[in-house]
Amino acid sequence: MIYLYRPPSSYCNFCLFKRICCTFVTMSFQSEIVAWYLKNKRDLPWRGITDPYVIWLSEIILQQTRVEQGMPYFLKFLENFPHVRDFANAPEERVLKLWQGLGYYSRGRNMLHTARHVVSNYGGIFPSSYNELVKLKGIGNYTAAAISSFSSNESRAVVDGNVYRVLARYFGIEEPINSNAGIKQFANLAQELIADQQPSIYNQAIMEFGALQCKPKSPNCGVCPLQTTCYAYKNNKIDQLPIKLKKVKIRKRWFNYFVGITDGEILAKQRQPGDVWQHLYDFPLIETQEETPIVNAEFLLEIEKLFGKGLELRVLESRKHVLTHQIIYVQFFAIDNYIVNFNQHTDIKSVKIEAFKQLPHPKIIGDFIEKHID
Ligand code: SF4
Incomplete structure (x- = not known):
């Protein structure tokens, strides 16, 4: 067994001289991860694909989304837009309708912007180099590293939540993953580890290892090939790593929706920029x-300003909708005998119910329509 020591550029918890890295340990880490991956990887539709456009579709759709939830969306987008030109030609409403239910709608809008930009500025050929990819809207370091390494084997390390977890636990890194120092430290270590590796395979291997083996809760340490050299396992710190600084305060909001239907038409509103569900x-x-209870005088006055004094009102349903930084408490009211001054309230339109159903909606509205509107 040969141990080779490098200058103190990396982190290692197996050496008496902390921060002096034992190359043997990192080499064994990389080879074990890749060997584990080749044996255990899931058979996913984007696996092995080298077309940067298709990789981009999968990567953006899967951001903040579980694989099982994102997969049908990936297949749907690929079927509807097999080439970036097809995507670029689509109207925004079509993209948002296909996106409906996936959340974080700015991703869909950014994708459309990027698809159009690629057609106008790159002749419809989706870039595959990291330096070009990071210039595109909605593509950050992680996504650029993923696309460039998977499509053209560029040596760019991906650092997503799975990678943070594996590195923090295995190497015993206690710097918070969302602090500036932590982001830098993890990025440097990840980039060191990818050197001399097959970037495409290694990146996919460490992400898959984090997703299936070194899971956030109850990792499979008992059958882990890295168990004997894992810092967190040896020091009983699995539940404590990685460390993350506390999240920003969650904002609570109360939305009161008014559902008015007359002569086959429904009152509709398009959400504007600067708020959720743009x-x-x-x-x-x-x-x-x-x-706000229906009997609140101030609330009733507001309602009358919108829909006139003869209005009849009843509560249909209440729901809670949880977003990353907001909790939205929603009440749906059915309204009858209403009068809307469309000249004054230009954001409200009366549209045919069937046409309204075809429009893109926030998930909570889509679910409501499905349940209550024939
Ligand atoms: S031993 Fe456990 S904590 Fe350590 S890398 Fe393996 S699964 Fe993760």
């Missing part, structure tokens, strides 16, 4: 500072 369609809305 450009999607919902119903006329009054946002309040707390849950």
